[in-house]
Amino acid sequence: MINPYSSFKHQSGVVLPISMIMLLLLTLISITASQVTGIEEKMAGNSRDTNIAFQAAEAALRGGETFLTQATLPTFTATGANGLYSETTTPPRQSDDWSSFNTVTYSAASLSHTASAPLYVIQQLNSIGSGTLDAGNYSENELYRITARGVGGTNTAVVILQSVYKR
Secondary structure, three states: OOOOOHHHHHOOOOHHHHHHHHHHHHHHHHHHHHHHHHHHHHHHHHHHHHHHHHHHHHHHHHHHHHHOOOOOOOOOEOOOHHHEEOOOOOOOOOOOOHHHOOOEEOOOHHHOOOOOOOEEEEEEOOOEEHHHHOOOOOOEEOEEEEEEEEEOOOOOOEEEEEEEEEO
């Protein structure tokens, strides 16, 4: 009688090491994929925070421009009372601590996702004669620099915008 198990004597058992190597490769691929996904989520969150900060700064900038459409403006001072700086002073820059300056807080219901309300300051610039930039009938053009600061969902995403407004 022929022994049916005699053919197993010639096998070396390679299936187990190969399947262990395949399992190790699949585990490494899964770990790498989850790390990449985590990094992509952080990048998307940072992009969202930056976008929110930009929108907040843009809204504050437009708020400052709207303020300048009044018929008469208050006095611009060297100390920046109410966020209105005269031409002889330097308003806050991006690297400055904005809490130590006189600023205007811009608030709107649409900015509820920001970590704090956006701020802006307006600096009065030197007036120029009408012959240089404007072909209109104005004797002088009043120029103002509006600087707005917005933050995103966290205080680490900060955007500073500036515009020059002619009145």
